[in-house]
Amino acid sequence: MRNCIPKFRTALLAVSGGLVPLAPVAAQAYVGPGAGLTAIGTMIALIAALLLAVVGFVWYPIKRLMRSRKAPNDPAARTTGPRQ
Template identity: 55%
Template sequence: MTYRYVKSGLRFALLAALVTLALPHAAHAYVGPGLGLGAIAVILGIIGSILLAVFAVLWYPIKRMMKKRKAAADASQPSKD
């Protein structure tokens, strides 16, 4: 079997898979309010945890920088004693 035939076979398989996925199929399932709200809660939880992780990674360097600036500003001002 040559490479050309394998390549065309893969193209045909990909095209067949895309056509099959594009056709509407009847879903004999019921998504009740509990499952729907649970799915929404899971999606919001994942998005929230990602945002919280990004905030945590960015917050500590910013906090350290602000602490250094405050210490430098306090050291540069003369004391009022």
């Protein structure tokens, strides 16, 4: 059992050492101002869309529930008779 661990370590070291040349290196690329501003604008729009989706699915039903609870107790909401 003790002889198995050093052999495994040696094999793992050899395999990982052989895979190092296959690893990608960092790309030396330039992002111009047009592409950069487009990417920033896209991210802002995506975040805004997600926030508005949360507001639409969470806030408006809560708001309607609060309004429906408030309406019977509101004297202005009560009707005393038909208007003429």
